[in-house]
Amino acid sequence: MPKDHGIGASPKRREDLRFLTGNGNYTDDINLYGQTYVHFLRSDVAHGRLTSVDTSEAAKMPGVVRIFTGDDFAGIGGLPCGWQVTDKHGQPMQEPGHPVLAQGKVRHVGDPIAAIVAETYEQARDAAEAIVVDIEELPAVINMKDAVKEGAPLVHDDLTSNLCYDWGFVEENKAATDEAFKNAAHVTTLELVNNRLVANPMEPRVAVGDYNRSTDDSTLYTTSQNPHVIRLLMGAFVLGIPEHKLRVVAPDVGGGFGTKIFHYAEEAFCTFAARQIKRPVKWTSSRSEAFMSDAHGRDHVTKIELALDADNNFMAVRTDTYANMGAYLSTFAPSVPTWLHGTLMAGNYRTPLVYVNVKAVFTNTVPVDAYRGAGRPEATYQLERVIDKAARELGVDPIKLRRQNFISEFPYQTPVAVVYDIGDYTATMDKLEEIADLSGFEARRKASEAKGKLRGLGVNCYIEACGIAPSNLVGQLGARAGLYESATVRVNATGSISVMTGSHSHGQGHETAFPQVIAEMLGIDESMIEIVHGDTAKGPMGMGTYGSRSLAVGGSAMVRATEKIINKAKKIAAHLMEASDADIEVKDGKFHVAGTDKSVAWGDVTLAAYVPHNYPLDDIEPGLEETALYDPSNFTYPSGAYACEVELDPDTGRVTIERFSAADDFGNIINPMIVSGQVHGGIGQGIGQALLEGAVYDENGQLLTGSYMDYAMPRANDVPFYAVDHSCVTPCTHNPLGVKGCGEAGAIGSPPAVVNAVIDALHSAGKTHITHIDMPLSPNRVWTAMNA
Amino acid sequence: MYNFDLVRPTTIADAVAAMGQEGAQALGGGQTLLPTMKQRLASPETVVSLTAIGEMQGVCISDDGKLCIGGATPHAVVAREAGSKYPGLAGLASHIGDPAVRARGTIGGSLANNDPSACYPSAALASGATIITNTREIAADDYFQGMFTTALEEGEIITEVRFPIPEVSNYQKFEQPASRFALVGVFVAKYADGVRVAVTGASEEGVFRWSEAEAALGKDFSASALEGLTVPADGMIGDLHGSKAYRAHLVGVMTKRAVTAAA
Structure with missing residues (x-):
């Protein structure tokens, strides 16, 4: 008989009700008072020198609030890279700059040249057509093997070549490997291409930047798999906004498949521009833009x-x-x-x-x-x-x-x-x-x-x-981030639970599966447990969802936090039943004194935690909320x-x-x-x-x-x-x-x-x-x- | 999309008058025009929607036994209502695009656009259909004049298409993997006085008749009659989804399949 609740059961996904009835809250559903719209004028050539971007006529067009170009980002950080690979000679990879808006050169079709902020999206597009861009077209490098040949045009003029790195792994094994091939009875060789893919999540990327003049706080609503990571990358490396003045919200996200992990220029732009014009700035990618601005895969x-x-x-x-x-x-x-x-x-x-x-x-x-x-x-x-x-x-x-x-x-x-x-x-x-x-x-x-x-x-x-x-391992390998995960389990006075997880659900069903784990541990109904995610203002620093990590890392953090909850709740239950906490067992939503028929309900324990009239105040604090960060070994x-x-x-x-x-x-x-x-x-x-x-x-x-x-x-x-x-x-x-x-x-x-x-x-x-x-x-x- | 005026006449006469304005553009089901406008690749000043004109809607049989389809009739209606009269044509209509496309897209719009990969041109040409406009009647053999090019004059509206009904017919479409338009589509129609074979999707000149196949099938309406017949790769479309040689090959394969299915 299959289980009907807890670990191993297959309850229907509770989030599907809102997704399937049009009640999801996606980033494009967010519209703020006074909101403006941005359209990005993108390069239609793959490689060229930007000789001039004349926005003077466009700036006079109806509804235009302000037009930004690469010059507006002089002195502001570029988009950072989160991983440094060391090549086979022990040298760091070549790491070019990545401006928010193109500076000096355009380097691919779709590279943003100017950003037009206007009262309506159509006005922004109209104005974009009035911008006069002068590009001295350069030969494009497309084929990888041609790109690394001597004399190939350079994508980045300040690099010595188009080679980012030449990586050997494990370099110490190379000689022995070559020797093994000499001694082999049979060698099979295959040359192949792993084709370049475009992720194409159903929901294209969207960003809404907001700025609060009274508090100097910035908020970015964005289609992200990892809002905390975006807050760190954009705040610390691009815009110089400290975490306590920057909130990143990734509400319902309609599929990511990896391409919504990364920090993109459009997100940084909307946050930056909202601070400049002191109004919300919204960008919604068209499908055509997605093809030329979402990071591709494989290749x-x-x-x-x-x-x-x-x-x-x-x-x-x-x-x-x-x-x-x-x-x-x-x-x-x-x-x-x-x-x-x-x-x-x-x-x-x-x-x-x-x-x-x-x-x-x-x-x-x-x-x-x-x-x-x-x-x-x-x-x-x-x-x-x-x-x-x-x-x-x-x-x-x-x-x-x-x-x-x-x-x-x-x-x-x-x-x-x-x-x-x-x-x-x-x-x-x-x-x-x-x-x-x-x-x-x-x-x-x-x-x-x-x-x-x-x-x-x-x-x-x-x-x-x-x-x-494992953070210590990936740190040695060049990661510029830790890869733990966080969870806060907040038990409310009446026994309901909010779990703030650093994992982000964009189709994976966390809102259904994660409560099954806690329900199993506590013996309470899954409907009492709610998963809260996707908002840096609501949960502790977390690393997000990718690499099939949510349950293994985020779920483990949640288990560790729930274990802390159980330990504390046992002390409260022991006090209520005048027993030793070592004798308390958790079963079916109750705390039992082992070997007796004495028990106290989950709700009575949680209420005691928040109404501590009869409570072991000398031993433990009131309340029932615990946080754990889990770093896998x-x-x-x-x-x-x-x-x-x-x-x-x-x-x-x-x-x-x-x-x-x-x-x-x-x-x-x-x-x-x-x-x-x-x-x-x-x-x-x-x-x-x-x-x-x-x-x-x-x-x-x-x-x-x-x-x-x-x-x-x-x-x-x-x-x-x-x-x-x-x-x-x-x-x-x-x-x-x-x-x-x-x-x-x-x-x-x-x-x-x-x-x-x-x-x-x-x-x-x-x-x-x-x-x-x-x-x-x-x-x-x-x-x-x-x-x- | 740029701003434009939308008019929605209810008679052909009013539509013709509206089309006389500077920068006017007829709109059928909008399955090509609207995406083009959204991309800002077309900027008509006035869009004249033809979908509210009752006399351009519907499917019927004329007194001389031809299947008559109003120019603004959506594919789904043709698929549903032509089935018992001209199953080959209804079968074609039922596989254009997806349900949303079939609910909006119209036969007149498809024929006026004459996309080289569209399905309907092959049926019109293989049937020897008559394209009826607000001013004249045009034989299909005179109507199609190359990719996106037709005999239509500026402001001329397709009000009706009249199909002689064949004894047997079939349309075989090999879909382009991405767009699901015809990479190669072949319509075969057998009449008492001969067989007509029209090919869409394949040629740089748009829809065309394969006369060698028509002659062979006129003598022996069977797939085996096509053995050894080929169309030259030269002049075929060659792109990511199919080389010239591949398209030329598919013309043969799809024609055989259409004959087998029709026979």
Whole structure:
């Protein structure tokens, strides 16, 4: 009998009622008295020298309040980068400035040149057309390998080249890795592209800046996954506003997928301009603007080599990757191709030697940063593709080859710095074979062939490092922030509870799942517990939601705070029942004296805390509110095995996903329904990357896929009914809930399964010369490969 | 969007008068024009909405047995009401865009715009339809004159489209993955006096008739009659979503499928 409440139950998401009935409170729903509107005049060339920006006529246009240009930000900080990578020579990365509005040069299509603040949005747009911009166009650098050639045009004139860093990991392993390749019985090599993606959350970015003249306080309402981080970055590094005079609110947010982690120019502008004009300033991104101003994701070009011995044991992995940074360093961009990517290159396998080289490159394109999975999908894709290719070259079953090389003893020290605390990769593969009905595949292939279609099966594993992250470790790796999380559990007089969490929910269902944990601990009804998030004025400093960290880190903080609540409440209950607090037990919302029938209700204890007439005032303070900050001692390592079956129409090259199965080990599960939903969504995005999505620039730096007319998003009929299972559980060993995180798994694990399946389908028809097709596997690309 | 005046006449005569003003632009369902205006890529001074004109609405059969569709009739109405009379055309209409597009977009708007990837031009051309305007009747063979180009004069309004009903017909669309417009769409219509095949989405010249296929199918209306026939890749559209060679190949595949589905 499934549970109907507490940990392991699947209550419906309480937040969905407001989302589905149009009652959500999104940033664009916030309208303040006296509000003005800003429109950003953006560069339509990828690279050029700004020789003049004449706003004199535009400033006289109806409704214009004020026009800002880069000059208005002279002496004001640029957008900071939150992570410093050290290159293979021990030198810090090249770190260019990132002005709020362009100064001197424009560096990508969409780079903001001027900001027009007006009484209405249309007036601002009208005025933008009257601004005379003179740009001396420069040759654009788009292709990464061209960008690092001698003599390439420089994106940033003050840097020595377009190379941000050349990173070697682990540099000490390089010689031994090269030696292993010399001694290998077989080497498989694969060159591939991890396609550039645009996150496309349903809600575009929005910012509203407000300024209170009487208190000198600034408030920014913004579409963010981490309002405290924005307050710190914008307050301390850009605008010089101390935390106590700056409030950042991220109310309901309609999807983030990583691209709403970062601190953007538009947020800083609205906050700055509101102080200047002493009126609220609002910006709402259009979808077209989102394509050219939201940080993009992925965009790696990689060569990977896998060395195997005569018994098909993995000996070594060597990779060479170019990672696109775009025109500027977005907030966490340098960490993605390095510490979120290189550390996962061991995958689920005993590979004693791994060497990863990453060259991060500036180009005249939109900045690239974390997107669902961030580095880990890139690692998984190349590793699981090269293993599949190796299996074909060796003529061995790809599942058997993986099983043979699985890590099976934990904790496991990988050659790429991280220590996997626990996992069971054989168990998830066994489960996958069951739920995917792999034994029935040949019959399904015959059925497909009978109707003129090819059918392919692709299988792969994945592992990810989530629960980001131990602060002392990431500090050594270059993070300029800690990555703990906070929670304040405020028990009110009548026993209801408000939990102020530093985690931010933008679709994840925290408002439903987090109360399940506290309800389980206290034995009270979930409806008594409310999750408060997204407002720096309401909760303690927190780090926000990304990297599948909310439950593992934020949830752990909440557990620690609740434990403190229980300890204090026990003392109060003991006093009320004239017992020893060591004898008090919490059960079903009551405090019992062990071994007796004496008990006192939760509400009586909480009331006593706030009406302390009969209260142990000599021992403890009145009130019942506790805060905890939790800093994890390790990453968590969710893992799993995925299978995809495709049908391929040989006449058109069109691929359809017929079955998709996922067996995941997320550790303990709080709300299985929400976990399934997260996996469904992640796989949907992975299928989108594999078959449909891809941001493409032409050689002049124009974004060819700047709207939904050319950027293909997955739709409901592009995805199948999924078979997902998360019954394989190896609880995380180092957090109090034993949880690992589930938000990114689907997006990490699914692209290689799709591509492996397509290659399998092609090989079934004798097209064995096709060993790889780059994503997205559009009909055009597949047909072209088949007919090359 | 720039400011503009909106007029919503209820008769064709009033619409024609309104279209005579400087900077006037006819508005059907707005599925192309409104996004273009929102992007500030079009700036009509007066928008003349044609959707309130009763005499331009609806689907009926004329005395000589042709299917007549009012120029301002939305795709969803065609999909619903033409089904028993001209299933091939109703099938095409039922797969244009999504439900929201089909509820607003009109046949007259689609044909007047003549987007090279739109569905309706292939049906009109393959049916040998007659485009009826406020001033004249234009045969489909004379009407389509290249991408976004038609025989319409300035201010001329499509009031009705008249389709001879074929014995059998079918439309096969291979969707562009992003826009879901036709990467290649082929409409095949078999009449007592011959077969007509019209291709949309593929050519740099817009919708066109594939005469070799028509001749072959006129002798033998079966997919096998098309074996060995190809259209040249030269002149096809080549872009991110499909090379010239791929589109030329798809013309053959989709034509065969349309014939098989129709037969």
